[in-house]
Amino acid sequence: MFKIAITSVPARVDVSDLDRSLAYFLSDIGYIPKINPSTDMNSIKNSVYFRLFKECFLMNGERFWTPEELMSYLGTSRSTLYRHLNKLKYMDLLEEVKDGKIKKYRIRSGDILKAWSWVEINVKMAMDNYRSNVEHIVDLIRSNSNSNLRP
Secondary structure (H helix, E strand, O other), X not given: OOOOOOOXXXXXXXXXXXHHHHHHHXXXXXXXXXXXXXXXXXXXXXXXXXHHHHHHHHOOXXXXXXXXXXXXXXXXXXXXXXXXXXXXXXXXXXXXXXXXXXXXXXEHHHOHHHHHHHHHHXXXXXHHHHHHHHXXXXXXXXXXXXXXXXX
């Protein structure tokens, strides 16, 4: 399953603070709760979801992490960790590998730009599928209209 929020937002390239820029981005794509300029950035910067993405995956892109390493580093529970890992996996931003029986995670391809390319491919495929469905519905409407016109 691929799941991401698509909203029309400004590019935000004028934000010079990495944490604020990253928080807006993660909020815009639906990974973290919606933020606005008055949001307390300290609470976001200290949150498990933000630290997981930034400190573990973004700043250590090449590293594969075990769930136990992530839980220890973040000081969080297994259920909280997997809730956030699953969100990132649904967005296709994470890759999961098995080392024997142990699963390990990192940002896809070890690089946020490469990972984002996967997201863009998935968005395009999803939009193409929506387009096919809309075209099919139009064909059915036309077919149904034509059959209703016959005496």
